[in-house]
Amino acid sequence: LRDGARVLVPVHPWQAAHVLKQSYGAGPAAHPLMxxxxxxxxxxxxxxxxxxxxxxxxxRDISVASIAASADLSSFGARFAARLDGLLHVTRTLGAATAHSPDLAAVLREAPEVYASPGEHVVPVAALATTGLPRSAAWLAAFARLALTVGLRALELGVALEAHGQNLLVVLSATGDPLRLVYRDLADIRVSPARLARHGLAAHGLPARVLTDEPLALRRKLFGSLVGGALAATAGSGPALRRALDAAVPELPRT
Structure with missing residues (x-):
């Protein structure tokens, strides 16, 4: 966003009133998400x-380092998602700016809906429980199979997603079938340079804080968010989650 040569940094109304404590010109119409x-x-x-x-x-401020790393992370996200045969899209960062303060910074990203074809719709995983879809054991098993397939294949490449219910979205068919996933906000993923190298990918430009070759750290990042967070919340109970995993795990690809 620019006004001539000046970069405009979007500011949340609460931030303007309570932290920056000054008024700003009105920006484009917008509404908050989850x-x-x-x-x-x-x-x-x-x-x-x-x-x-x-x-x-x-x-929930935004560090100067996060702004500096946003373009490299976005480019990396596109490269590794391209290895997953269309099962995962990563929303691109369109721009990022900071006034050299974590209190005044913003990141512009693609909306996940751009990855839906006509008749499809995109739903945050955190909102699935409100749809009634997870009440179907077959649907829940299919969703678990899709989510675990993507998570494990990404992990094999060297990327541990922080796949909680706000970062992870699912593309649904017109009849509600889970087709593929969309992931947004790469700031807190973990990346293994050694695993990437085995698959011909590079970690150049990625911030040091996301890099680790420690298997336990990678597994904790993925499974804590995906199984303990997104899938458990979608299932709604321990027994439902167990049944979904029992049905999904035997059909997962070997990684």
């Missing part, structure tokens, strides 16, 4: 704004 600080704007664009308040486990 994460509160991320806003949907016209033109299939989402903007993640700095919100210097503790929401769930963390203060």
């Amino acid at each position: 994460s509160l600080r991320t806003l949907a704007m016209p033109g299939s664009v989402h903007v993640k704004t700095a919100l210097s308040a503790r929401l769930t486990s963390s203060v």
Whole structure:
């Protein structure tokens, strides 16, 4: 976003009033998404704004380092997703800016809906429980199979996704079948340079904090978020999750 030569940094209204404590000109019309600080704007664009308040486990500002790494992470996301045969899309970062402060920064990303074909729709995994779809044991097993296939294949390549219910979205057919996944916000993934190298991928430009070849750290990142978070919440109970995993795991690809 620019005004002539000036870069415009989108600011959340709460941040302007309570942290920056000054008024700003009105920006484009937008509405908040599940994460509160991320806003949907016209033109299939989402903007993640700095919100210097503790929401769930963390203060949701945006570090200067995250802004600096955003372009390299976005490019990397496209490269590794291309290895997954169309089962995973990673939303691209369209731009990022900071006023050299975590309190005044923003990231513009593609809206996940751009990866839906006509008749399909995209749903955050955290919202699946409201749809009634997970009440079908067959549907839940199919979704678990898709999510685990993508997660394990990415892990084999060297990428451990933080696949919780807000970062992970599912593309559904017109009849509700889970077809493929969309992932947004690569800031907290973990990447194994050694595994990447075995598959002809490079970790050049990625921030040091996301790099690790420690298998336990990679597995904890993926399974803690995907199984303990996204799949468990979608299933709604331990027995339902167990049944879905029992049905899905035997059909997973060997990795």
